[in-house]
Amino acid sequence: MNFTDAHCHLTKEFYNDIGKVIEKCSSAGVTRYIVNATDYESVLEVLELAKKYESVYGAIGLHPEDVDKGFDYRVLDNAIDNKKIIAIGEIGLDYHYDNYNKEKEIEAFKKQLIFAEKYHIPVIVHSRDATQDTLDILKEYKVTGLIHSFSGSLEIAREYIKRGFLLGINGVITFKNCKIKEVYKNIPLESIVLETDSPFLTPVPYRGEKNDPSHIIDIAKFVSDLYGISLEELEKVTNANIDRVFMNK
Numbered sequence: 001m002n003f004t005d006a007h008c009h010l011t012k013e014f015y016n017d018i019g020k021v022i023e024k025c026s027s028a029g030v031t032r033y034i035v036n037a038t039d040y041e042s043v044l045e046v047l048e049l050a051k052k053y054e055s056v057y058g059a060i061g062l063h064p065e066d067v068d069k070g071f072d073y074r075v076l077d078n079a080i081d082n083k084k085i086i087a088i089g090e091i092g093l094d095y096h097y098d099n100y101n102k103e104k105e106i107e108a109f110k111k112q113l114i115f116a117e118k119y120h121i122p123v124i125v126h127s128r129d130a131t132q133d134t135l136d137i138l139k140e141y142k143v144t145g146l147i148h149s150f151s152g153s154l155e156i157a158r159e160y161i162k163r164g165f166l167l168g169i170n171g172v173i174t175f176k177n178c179k180i181k182e183v184y185k186n187i188p189l190e191s192i193v194l195e196t197d198s199p200f201l202t203p204v205p206y207r208g209e210k211n212d213p214s215h216i217i218d219i220a221k222f223v224s225d226l227y228g229i230s231l232e233e234l235e236k237v238t239n240a241n242i243d244r245v246f247m248n249k
């Protein structure tokens with residue numbers, strides 16, 4: 001199998017030996033990774049990883065939970081011609097914790113959307129407890145990409161799909177009381193991709209362990225059952241979706 005993990009954080013903050021993780025995941029059948037940065041330091045790391053490993057593609061950007069850290073936006077300019085840097089991410093809005101800085105989050109989000117629009121680079125969007133603002137802001141720009149860990153209603157899903165966005169399915173879909181299963185049944189296969197968000201969101205039955213991209217296979221088994229298609233078919237369509245949206249450089 002040759003599945004893609006469309007959203008993960010294979011950085012040294014979470015893994016001691018990234019080469020080993022990639023080796024393990026590749027032999028499990030996950031052979032392409034979109035590694036997402038969240039702050040300046042991880043941007044530099046993602047640039048290195050994408051250079052070092054053929055199977056690693058990079059998304060670089062400033063995460064909404066990291067807007068209080070310093071960020072030198074010139075690092076984005078410098079990567080415009082880098083063929084392994086295929087997205088601006090992980091960017092977006094997160095109003096989950098009490099101390100969030102809404103103004104600063106919106107400012108960083110818009111700044112990066114302007115950049116993505118200007119250079120026709122897709123974005124990888126994180127949106128938590130901020131659906132309406134995320135949608136309203138995305139409507140202002142001609143951008144497309146991935147709504148990572150999508151967990152909203154069918155109506156919201158359709159809004160994103162209309163704008164050409166893919167929706168990311170991860171381990172959350174395997175959780176027992178997860179209602180998103182019903183929503184996904186009505187979402188066309190051409191709009192979905194698989195992601196782990198490693199090291200977070202480990203799927204059932206491995207909850208409590210650290211996640212890694214090899215669990216794409218467990219998510220894929222669950223999703224292929226949900227859609228009533230074979231693993232091979234799911235592999236083919238999700239890879240084609242990623243190629244269509246992200247691999248145009």
Ligand SMILES: [Zn+2]
Nearest residue numbers: 007036090197
């Ligand atoms: Zn993430």
